Amino acid sequence: MTLSIAYLVLVLVFAFILNLVVSKICFNRKYKFPNVVPGWPIIGNALDIPYPAGMWAAAMTKKHGEMFTLNIGTKRLVYLNSSRVVTDLLEKRAAIYSSRPYRPMLSEIMSGGARMVMMGYTDKWRNQRKIMHSILNGVQAEKKFVPFQDLESKQLVYDLFQDPENFHKASQRFSNSVILSVVFGRRARKDDELLAFILGYTGTLGEYQFAPTKSPADVFTWLSCLPKPLQWWRPFGEKFFKTHVEMFQKEYDLLLSKMEKGTAKPCFAVDVLHGAAKKEFEISDIEKIYTWTSLVEAGSDTTRTAVLQTIAGAACYPSWAVKARALLDEVCGHKAERLPMLADRERLPYITAVVKETLRWRPFLQSGVPRVLTRDDEYEGYRFPAGTEFSWNAYSIALDEKEYKDAERFEPERFMNEDLNKPTKGHWSFGAGRRVCAGLNVGVNNIWIAAATVLYCFDIAEDPDHPIDQFNTLWEEPTKAPFKVKITPRSKAHIALIEREGAIAQAADY
Numbered sequence: 001m002t003l004s005i006a007y008l009v010l011v012l013v014f015a016f017i018l019n020l021v022v023s024k025i026c027f028n029r030k031y032k033f034p035n036v037v038p039g040w041p042i043i044g045n046a047l048d049i050p051y052p053a054g055m056w057a058a059a060m061t062k063k064h065g066e067m068f069t070l071n072i073g074t075k076r077l078v079y080l081n082s083s084r085v086v087t088d089l090l091e092k093r094a095a096i097y098s099s100r101p102y103r104p105m106l107s108e109i110m111s112g113g114a115r116m117v118m119m120g121y122t123d124k125w126r127n128q129r130k131i132m133h134s135i136l137n138g139v140q141a142e143k144k145f146v147p148f149q150d151l152e153s154k155q156l157v158y159d160l161f162q163d164p165e166n167f168h169k170a171s172q173r174f175s176n177s178v179i180l181s182v183v184f185g186r187r188a189r190k191d192d193e194l195l196a197f198i199l200g201y202t203g204t205l206g207e208y209q210f211a212p213t214k215s216p217a218d219v220f221t222w223l224s225c226l227p228k229p230l231q232w233w234r235p236f237g238e239k240f241f242k243t244h245v246e247m248f249q250k251e252y253d254l255l256l257s258k259m260e261k262g263t264a265k266p267c268f269a270v271d272v273l274h275g276a277a278k279k280e281f282e283i284s285d286i287e288k289i290y291t292w293t294s295l296v297e298a299g300s301d302t303t304r305t306a307v308l309q310t311i312a313g314a315a316c317y318p319s320w321a322v323k324a325r326a327l328l329d330e331v332c333g334h335k336a337e338r339l340p341m342l343a344d345r346e347r348l349p350y351i352t353a354v355v356k357e358t359l360r361w362r363p364f365l366q367s368g369v370p371r372v373l374t375r376d377d378e379y380e381g382y383r384f385p386a387g388t389e390f391s392w393n394a395y396s397i398a399l400d401e402k403e404y405k406d407a408e409r410f411e412p413e414r415f416m417n418e419d420l421n422k423p424t425k426g427h428w429s430f431g432a433g434r435r436v437c438a439g440l441n442v443g444v445n446n447i448w449i450a451a452a453t454v455l456y457c458f459d460i461a462e463d464p465d466h467p468i469d470q471f472n473t474l475w476e477e478p479t480k481a482p483f484k485v486k487i488t489p490r491s492k493a494h495i496a497l498i499e500r501e502g503a504i505a506q507a508a509d510y
């Protein structure tokens with residue numbers, strides 16, 4: 001009896017291994033991946049990817065060429081390392097390259113399946129995208145955002161003047177306040193509870209998104225079939241979700257009570273609530289909360305980091321900042337007559353080029369945001385199965401001399417061309433294809449007004465004792481300034497201007 005059980009087990013193990021081997025042979029015959037990077041059995045390259053991954057991924061491109069493949073647990077991730085292949089796949093074949101990886105922990109448990117940026121290419125995603133598009137883009141949207149952006153830029157220069165050491169906090173508040181004003185109709189204060197909360201958790205989201213070792217359930221998705229009590233990662237994820245909903249529910253409740261009293265400012269959330277008759281707005285409260293949250297998250301961190309990068313770029317390569325300032329002086333006066341405004345955009349094309357170069361220089365989503373292929377596909381002799389993940393290798397493309405002359409340098413001149421006013425042309429910082437950043441117009445204007453006002457008001461210089469590491473800085477570091485820099489007002493006249501405009505911003509209380 002014991003012998004026959006042992007025999008049976010042996011046969012089953014043998015059959016299992018045979019099945020694995022045969023499936024692997026069939027799979028390898030059917031599919032072909034570019035430059036597969038050797039890894040460990042079972043976990044593949046999961047331990048190879050650092051966070052942030054920018055310089056590592058750029059070095060991998062030098063070694064493996066235009067595309068390479070990593071095995072992460074049971075998944076395959078193909079890095080696209082040139083504008084050519086990104087255009088061919090993520091843009092031209094967007095219909096099948098626009099989904100996101102299934103992440104039971106990150107997308108489901110931690111986000112309740114409602115965080116748009118992590119959703120698959122589903123009807124739910126389409127619906128949220130439609131809502132966002134109607135509010136974020138178009139002429140009406142521009143009219144809504146611009147007054148907030150102009151106002152918050154006054155507060156930005158005032159905060160930088162008051163406390164230049166904490167330039168990162170000034171940038172955080174600026175970015176968060178623009179989007180909070182638009183979404184919830186209220187400004188962010190320096191020590192805003194919601195802002196502190198967002199900064200606390202976006203770092204965690206980033207790690208779960210980009211560091212495979214952080215979340216075994218997202219690498220080995222079959223782990224989510226374990227009974228719930230055995231899913232050791234679940235309690236953290238559920239708590240994360242609950243705290244998150246509670247925090248944003250507070251904002252929602254505050255808004256509802258303002259609406260009842262008739263004191264609510266016109267804003268995105270009010271539009272969604274009033275638009276309940278429209279089909280796309282018929283969504284659950286959790287989804288509503290997440291639509292707003294997605295905007296506040298996506299709109300705060302990104303702009304905040306981009307503003308810091310403009311400052312870093314000006315400190316590391318001062319000659320373009322001198323030129324930008326001379327042009328700003330021609331429009332706003334040499335003696336600090338007035339602050340630049342978004343209405344000045346047509347007269348200041350060079351600042352638009354500064355914005356594009358900021359986005360190109362060191363993309364802070366350093367290795368892109370993975371996409372998932374939804375149907376088997378063939379490309380230049382390679383054959384990819386549905387489910388393969390693809391990412392544009394953002395840092396690597398930005399630093400590639402074949403793509404950009406003097407790629408390491410911050411040179412806005414490279415964008416002074418006929419595509420100047422096409423915000424996604426010439427860089428990949430907003431992503432590509434159908435998942436391209438939904439808030440890019442808002443983002444561009446945020447960076448524009450921040451760059452213009454800061455360059456107009458301040459001298460920006462590297463601290464010789466603390467040179468900026470242009471390559472390995474974690475730009476979006478939330479807890480402290482990611483680099484040291486000297487920010488000093490240009491003159492007494494500029495100080496007077498900053499104080500005058502700062503007083504206006506301080507008085508705007510909503």
Ligand code: HEM
Binds near residue numbers: 299303369429440
């Ligand atoms: C400097 C500014 C910004 C940068 C560099 C940036 C970058 C990105 C990137 C790389 C993606 C992923 C795109 C892809 O997979 O192809 C994204 C998605 C997104 N962004 Fe932005 N973003 C910025 C500002 C904003 C702002 C201000 C908002 C909102 C007002 C916003 C809202 C979104 C949303 C909702 C998504 C999800 C789109 C989807 O999954 O379909 N972003 N952004």
